[in-house]
Amino acid sequence: MAPRTILGAVTASLAGVASATVGAGILNVGNERITQIFGNHFGRAGHNASYDYIVVGGGTAGNTIAARLAMDPANYTVAVLNAGSFYEIMNGNLTQIPGYSFESAEPNFASGLSSMTALGLRTVPQPGYNNRQIDYIVGQVFGGGSAANTGGYHRPTKGTYDWWAEIVEDDYWRWDNVYNFAKRSCNFTPPDYTRIDPSLNIWYDEDAYIPDGGPLHVSYGNWQGPYGPPLGEALAKMGFEYLPGLNSGRLIGYGTATGAVDTSTATRDSSETSFLQAAARANPEFKIYPDALVQRVLFDENKKANGVLVQGNALNNPVTFQLNATREVIISGGVWFSPQLLMLSGIGPAETLQQHGIDVLVDSPGVGQNEWDSPYLSTVFKVNITTSTQLAAGNPEVVAEAIYNWTYHQSGRLSSIGTGQALSFEKYPEHLRSSFTNETLEWLSTFPEDWPEVEFLPLEVSSFPEDIGPDDYYITIGSALLSTSSIGNVTIQSNDAKDWPVINPNWLHDIGDQQMAVASVKRAREIAFNTTFVTEEYIPGPDVQTDEEILEWVRNNSNLIYHGSTTCKMGRDSDPMAVLDSRARVRGVTGLRVVDTSAYPNLVPGHTMGSVYLFAEAIANSILTGN
Numbered sequence: 001m002a003p004r005t006i007l008g009a010v011t012a013s014l015a016g017v018a019s020a021t022v023g024a025g026i027l028n029v030g031n032e033r034i035t036q037i038f039g040n041h042f043g044r045a046g047h048n049a050s051y052d053y054i055v056v057g058g059g060t061a062g063n064t065i066a067a068r069l070a071m072d073p074a075n076y077t078v079a080v081l082n083a084g085s086f087y088e089i090m091n092g093n094l095t096q097i098p099g100y101s102f103e104s105a106e107p108n109f110a111s112g113l114s115s116m117t118a119l120g121l122r123t124v125p126q127p128g129y130n131n132r133q134i135d136y137i138v139g140q141v142f143g144g145g146s147a148a149n150t151g152g153y154h155r156p157t158k159g160t161y162d163w164w165a166e167i168v169e170d171d172y173w174r175w176d177n178v179y180n181f182a183k184r185s186c187n188f189t190p191p192d193y194t195r196i197d198p199s200l201n202i203w204y205d206e207d208a209y210i211p212d213g214g215p216l217h218v219s220y221g222n223w224q225g226p227y228g229p230p231l232g233e234a235l236a237k238m239g240f241e242y243l244p245g246l247n248s249g250r251l252i253g254y255g256t257a258t259g260a261v262d263t264s265t266a267t268r269d270s271s272e273t274s275f276l277q278a279a280a281r282a283n284p285e286f287k288i289y290p291d292a293l294v295q296r297v298l299f300d301e302n303k304k305a306n307g308v309l310v311q312g313n314a315l316n317n318p319v320t321f322q323l324n325a326t327r328e329v330i331i332s333g334g335v336w337f338s339p340q341l342l343m344l345s346g347i348g349p350a351e352t353l354q355q356h357g358i359d360v361l362v363d364s365p366g367v368g369q370n371e372w373d374s375p376y377l378s379t380v381f382k383v384n385i386t387t388s389t390q391l392a393a394g395n396p397e398v399v400a401e402a403i404y405n406w407t408y409h410q411s412g413r414l415s416s417i418g419t420g421q422a423l424s425f426e427k428y429p430e431h432l433r434s435s436f437t438n439e440t441l442e443w444l445s446t447f448p449e450d451w452p453e454v455e456f457l458p459l460e461v462s463s464f465p466e467d468i469g470p471d472d473y474y475i476t477i478g479s480a481l482l483s484t485s486s487i488g489n490v491t492i493q494s495n496d497a498k499d500w501p502v503i504n505p506n507w508l509h510d511i512g513d514q515q516m517a518v519a520s521v522k523r524a525r526e527i528a529f530n531t532t533f534v535t536e537e538y539i540p541g542p543d544v545q546t547d548e549e550i551l552e553w554v555r556n557n558s559n560l561i562y563h564g565s566t567t568c569k570m571g572r573d574s575d576p577m578a579v580l581d582s583r584a585r586v587r588g589v590t591g592l593r594v595v596d597t598s599a600y601p602n603l604v605p606g607h608t609m610g611s612v613y614l615f616a617e618a619i620a621n622s623i624l625t626g627n
Contacts (some may be wrong), residue, residue, distance in 0.1 A: 001040070041280045043079055043287040043314030046319035051077040051287070054308055054325040055296045055332055056341065058082035059144020060609060061596040061616040062332030063271035064185070066532035067279035068620035070286040077285045079323060081292040081310060084140035087147045095141075096267050097406065098221060098259065099391075099414030101150040117619030118148045121336060121503055128486065128508025129377075130555040136503060137562055138334060142290065143187045143270035146509075146609060149562065150277040151259045151268055153218050154246035155182050155208075156604040156611050159448030167601040170582035172622070175249055181617035182247070182610065187214030189263050195215065195411040196249040196591070198254060200229060200421075202256050203244035213510040216339040216613060217262040217269040221416025225460050225535065226385055227475060228256065235424050246423065249495040251452050251606055256418035271613075277565065289323075295497050297329055297345040297592060298322070299361065305329040305592035311497070328623070331594045332616075335564035336490050339368040339600040340501040342579070343492050347586060356495045362588030366577035368501075370569050371488035372603040375507045376561040377479045377554060379524040380462040380473065380539035388413050388460040389473045394466050406500075407550035418460045425452035425482075425606065432519040435547075443485050452605050456527060463539060474538060477528055479520035480561050482605045484513045490567055505564065508555070517554045518547050563608045565597035583622050595619050 043049065055066040058080045068076040087095040094100050120135035158175040165173040172178075188209040191202045202220055209218075232254060236242060241253035262269045279286045284472035291313050298307040300529055307324040331338050342348055346361030348368060353360050390398040405412025433441065444453060462476035488506035493499050508514050521540070528534045540553045567587075571578025579587060584599050586592040595616055597608055604611045621627070 026314075029353055037277050037280050039290060040284070041286055041288055041325075043264065043289040043292075045289065045292065045310075046321050048322045048324070049079070050324040050326060051079040052325070052327045053330060054323055054328075055080045055330045056297075056308060057144070057332035057334065057337070057596070058142040058272065058333060059139065059332055059596065060146040060271045060287065060612045062330070063142065063276040063279075064145070064613055065595050065620045066286075067275035067328060068617065069623065071281040074494070074624075074626050075283060075285065076327070077287075078279070078283070079287040079289060080276070081289040081294055081308070081323070082140075082142050083291070083292045083293045084142070085456065086607055087139075087141040087143060087270070088304060090141060095147050097414050098151055098261050098268055098417050099388075099402065099406070101417050101419075105463040107155040110230070121500055124504045125500060126505065126507055128506070128514070128555065129558055132556075134560060135335070136505070136560065136564070138336065139238065142276055142288070143272035145320035145562065145612075146260060146270040147268070149274060149609060150419050151261060152419055152438050152607045152608045153258045153260050154251070154606055155249065155614065156606060157251050157448065157450040157452075158249035159450040160604050163448045164601055166574070168582040168621075172582065172618070172627070176600075178614055178618055179249065180266060181621065182614040183208065183213055185209045185213060185216045185613040186619055187216060188258075189219035191220045192263060194222050194224060195409070195415075196220065199227070200224050203242075204256075204258075205245045205248045208245055208247040209463050214274070215273070216260060216274040218258045218353045219261050219263045220256065220420070221259055221261045222263055222266055222411040223388060223413055223416040223418070223423055225413075225418065227383070227387060227458065227460065230385070230532050231422040231458060231527075233531075234527060235422060238527065238530055239429075240424055241303070246529065247610070250450065251425040252427065252450060254424035257423045257607075259417040261416060261419055263410070266406060266415035268516045269580050293497055294341060295320075295344065297331070297341065299345075303361065303589045304464050305589060319437075326466050328593060331521075331592070332596045333598075335371065335567050335598045336501050336503050338594050338596055339490055339567045340492055342367050342586070342594070343495070344495060344497055347588065348410070356492060356498060358495050362586075364579055366569060366579045368490045368567055368599050370565055370566045370577060371490060371505060372484070372566045373481045373507065373564040373604070374482060374561050375484065375489060375513070376481075377520055377524070377558050378462070378476050378539065379479070379521060379528070380474055380476050380538070381534045382536045382538050383475050383529045383533045384535050385473065385533045387473045387475050389462065389464055389468070390470065392461045393464060393468050394548075395470060413460075419457060422458055424456045426453070427453045428516070428523070429615070432522060435519070436515050437512065440515055443512055444483055447483055451483065453481075453483040454516065454523070455482055455606055456524060465538075475534075477524045479517075479524050480563075481513060481516050481520060482603075483516070486510045486513050487544070488564075507560070508558065514551055514554070517558065519551045521550050521554065547586075561607075563597075563603065565600045565603045565608065568594045568598040569601050570599050571601055582621065584619050593619065
């Protein structure tokens with residue numbers, strides 16, 4: 001019998017029950033909070049205006065850098081423009097309650113989010129995925145990815161940033177410097193053992209945080225499932241080192257990851273609820289423009305960015321207006337839309353621009369190239385412990401209990417992201433590396449010593465059989481490939497910003513990536529069957545055994561984890577494909593930066609959200625200090 005998808009079950013049961021029970025209350029609170037906080041901060045669509053800084057894109061990085069600029073004692077005037085609105089209004093429960101983030105485990109996640117909350121950009125056919133086209137989810141509300149992801153927060157490794165500094169020839173990016181920016185963002189809440197089972201014994205590194213950090217709430221939520229300790233025991237038995245938290249510059253090993261959850265309300269804390277709201281409280285001149293689609297960046301005769309052309313209410317009775325920037329324009333549209341906007345503004349590969357009738361301001365061949373991302377594989381196992389399977393399946397008793405605990409105690413399965421326990425990273429062990437070609441081994445040797453090659457992500461929610469019984473439980477052990485060599489790209493299909501970019505992640509194109517994918521499935525199985533709670537394999541199943549069978553299953557079932565980067569990469573002066581300098585300034589013009597994952601010189605290992613906050617903090621500091 002075919003697996004029952006998570007989203008179908010949730011849409012039919014859990015989401016409906018929750019909406020009827022607590023949805024209206026949460027939505028009303030969201031509306032009231034937004035009206036109170038932002039009421040005097042909305043820019044007027046259709047009216048030209050001028051600001052010191054204009055930030056294009058109110059996502060994770062955009063809200064962070066805008067807030068730091070707006071909260072500076074200099075009281076700069078700052079405007080943030082975003083193509084979408086507020087997730088609290090547009091999507092209610094689905095993006096506010098942490099427990100709903102399990103829907104991202106569903107490959108067809110796009111269908112479960114309001115089209116006004118997130119876009120599902122469809123890739124071109126992917127040869128490495130047997131020519132399947134995949135919906136790549138992009139959060140378009142204020143908060144961006146931090147409003148639509150699972151909410152996991154951890155930091156990359158020390159070696160990641162030391163390598164970054166070497167690539168761009170700028171010691172500003174060394175770990176000993178940027179670690180302070182990571183700490184600055186976080187208002188950390190230790191585990192609350194009145195809500196979390198004390199026997200889970202979560203360790204963390206106090207030195208990873210500072211007392212006056214924030215405004216982003218980082219915590220372990222108010223729920224941790226029982227699978228964590230026995231999974232940790234299995235990992236330790238296999239040689240994984242236990243790490244007290246994953247925020248101190250080390251990842252190889254296993255530990256419990258934090259999430260962006262405000263434990264006082266048991267709600268998601270995004271860059272909108274943290275940074276954007278903090279800026280609105282701090283600076284009366286801070287302005288936001290929802291439903292504002294930037295058509296292109298404007299330049300003066302000296303190639304200095306001095307504003308943007310905006311289409312407000314772009315999909316219904318649009319109005320066009322111009323905003324001027326006296327200091328800088330900062331693009332923060334993400335891995336796909338930042339290069340699109342550069343190209344629409346005349347910065348990109350000359351041949352592409354001319355093909356679409358765009359005047360070439362700067363011939364920058366690297367715009368839209370070098371895209372680096374992580375393929376993701378989901379292996380699923382039946383277990384003899386309680387997970388969130390029955391919650392996802394819509395078991396009425398389990399749903400009612402979850403809603404009650406969240407509503408009245410801010411606890412239970414809906415109060416946490418449900419993915420962070422026994423999160424593990426490693427370099428492939430020798431018995432699996434021995435099957436890699438010399439070319440693959442040579443590629444892996446180019447990464448820093450502390451760079452993990454694969455991540456294993458346990459998820460309490462997974463696909464499950466259509467005829468699931470009331471006492472059946474499953475768990476996913478997902479694998480994310482962190483050292484792939486396949487490189488993708490993005491381009492434009494017209495000179496109109498309303499036409500979405502053409503995206504090609506190019507997953508599993510290279511033979512080495514295919515070898516690592518097969519090894520990851522084998523290793524996930526080893527982890528699962530070293531536990532005391534896995535009883536049988538559900539997906540891919542016992543019939544998939546040989547390398548050829550595993551690879552074919554991988555091609556037909558691999559998905560993604562939404563960690564695309566480097567399409568506007570920074571680099572040293574001698575790199576012809578470097579779009580940006582080491583401080584995220586666009587080469588060939590002045591007054592223009594790109595601040596999001598597209599600016600990275602390389603994809604960072606693991607989950608990207610923590611690195612995005614760090615990056616935005618670092619660039620904001622560089623701007624404000626003139627460093």
